[in-house]
Amino acid sequence: MRFTPLFSALPPATLEPISPNNPGKRLAKVLGYAAVRLVGNMFKPFRNPEQLRGAVWLYVVSQNNYDSLRFIKEHRPDAVLLAGQAKQIGRYNGQVNRLSLRRKLLYYWQLPLVFFGLLQSEGRRAWRFFDLIFNAVGYYEVYCRALRHYRPRAVVFANDHNDDARALLLACVAEGVPTAYVQHASVSTNFPPLGFDLSLLEGQDALDKYRHCGPVRGQTRLVGMPKADNFVRQRNEQPRVQRVALATNTLDDTAGIEAAVTYLLTEFPDLSFTYRAHPSDLRRFEALRTRFPQLAFSDARQESVFEFLQRHDALVAADTSTHLEATLLNLVSLYYRFGQHGVADDYYGYAAHGLVDRAFTLDELGQLLRRYVAHKPADHYQRAAYYCATLGTPDEGRSQQLALRELDAWLATTAKA
Template sequence: MNKWYALYNNILHLHLSEGFYSLPESAKNAVSPTQPLKRFLKVVGYSLVRLIGNLFKQVEQPEKLHGKVWLYVVSQNNYDSLKFIESGLPDAIFVAGQSKNIGKYNAVVNRLSLRKKVLYYYKFLPLYFEFLKHKKERTLRFYDVLFDAVGFYEVYIQKLREFKPAAIVFANDHNPDARAMLLAAKAAGIKTAYIQHASISPLFPPLQFDLNLLEGRDALDKYRLCGPIDGKVELIGMPKADAYVPFRNTSKQVRTIGIGCNLMDVLSEIEKLLRRLTTDFPTINFILRPHPRDKRNYTVLSTISPNISFSDGRTEPTFDYLRRIDVQISGNSGIHLEAVLLNVWSIFYNLNPQENLHDYYGFITQGLVDACADYEGLRVFLQEHLQLKPDVYQRAKYYNATVGTEYDGRSGELALRYLKEFIS
């Protein structure tokens, strides 16, 4: 049992940590429903639709999986972050778990069968009671996450021994299925590499990959807080931003303001902000961009003003949205960094005053963004800069190692060079 607990404690490092448990419910709800009944129904639904459903689906194509470099993804954003590798490494293929939602890329990702995962659910109750001994409150709150995680490691280590990939490249280091694949790869003696795909939190697990390709000093400093770093580290910037560097915003005038929101933001606060902004700035266009996982009904907000339009995060890439705006307003969101990289002036404005997750990513502390404590401050700030929008992309140097260097816009070249040396 101690061996099982140690393994799953590593797999669930983030979600059963004290730091994650201390986050506002709006943040935790994105992983595990706040309401106990919904949490229970999630487990029931997972059991019926995915565990049982997987038994009757043939999804693997062994001839495509054997001996290749696997680009293991758990989301659409992961796929976008690793897409540049596919053309640079001829033997690279995208791989995901059987029923994992990869958004618009669902049909083009190679799948690993998880039908045998159900065979390992005899471990759930012993693990559940063991976790209760060590982390009672967190286990009671996130038992559904534990339930979901059971069996990934056991199935993945079988798959790795069967298909023997040359290496596995990850864009996620903290989701349970990704961590299960990482630990299975280490046990099977398969090389692992990690390419950072989003902003880092000190709550993340320590880096355990053989090669770690990070965007900049910020990520490295935060990972050092997480614990000892295994493997080699290189700072390579953000490959997925390369194609957009030529399109950095050069306008000094503010014509369009974007508001990026996510599940941590309160819908009524978003509505209040839009009503105030459209009243005070009637000639400005506004684009509202909910996070791709945010399924709340935003339709009513479109009736506030004809100057409001929407960006669908499920179909429009983040950087395409950012190309259309001059100013980006968000609360705690990694989109601030992507905005600044395109020289879009980004402003921190809290859209969840009930659960103030102040400066979660450290963007204010490090001077990446400007911050406004209230709407009056935001209104004055915008009025002062409507005809003189600041240039901001150099602020991203701490976060992106290639900004202002000869490799600005060529991060993918650096990453491929390191990966080829690593795999050969």
């Protein structure tokens, strides 16, 4: 995804923490990575609390990944959660096993070959994202070595597009290790083709999008959203909207966010509002905190998205899979873009498929919200049926059990092979 037109067109504020626009800053980032991650990993001791040899690996690259795969760990005594040696997993940093990356430095002799190959195929983007190329070198070789050493029974992923996750997937294919995938969030048509032996997808939407991305490898099963099981049984039954959640990500413009918050809190003084930024967003929004003391804040690093949504009746957000999670809990979800950046318009297709109501202006947003303040339908959650295969079926609220049955049966088959 790093060399797609969509990625290159991301707003500068979004790209900056990923890959700085200034070449000097990119070089400094590369040097910092080399010192802290490459050289630093060689001298940083670690000891895994669990046995990795012969286990079912649950590979995570984020806090959300951990939440999405934890139910497998709780079910299977042979499953272990693990990540790369220095990968940040939020509040679960100390609870995952680690794969050593100490030898990653040994493979940087390949960097000139990789870079000039990408320069020929990708042109100027190879220069623009040189730091990301630098970071990715060596993952594949290190992970191939780890697979040969530990010989895991299988590797289960919740991410299919990060550089380290892709490297491990390719290493598994090369070393003959079975792979499975549990979808952890909504997908888009910009994702890589589905390349796992078994893919447990949430619904028809995900399968249709992956078919658009390219050939679908292996078996696919539609199992709903396992991470939502404990919450869909507690759907919001309020007949009118009184508590509104505002969720943003790094794509959303600061001025646009402030304008929307100002409008909503002024127009709806009787409603309560809570603001939640994406966990990777470093902005503090001090102006909002000072100007609107009645505005509550949720820390995405400490409070899960479902815990956050449970306290509300409606959600206002732009491009985030939180829309789907909100609708499943019977919150009214309203799509509004905080700013006019030219990428990711209706990125997940939620507005196009009727999952959410869309407002193009603040006045339209106000009109939609007033409608739901007057009355919120009790069956609003049924809009999510295209995205969640178990909705309205006997397996609703039992996606974890369904996913585990599929996974157990698949693992039993791989053991016989």
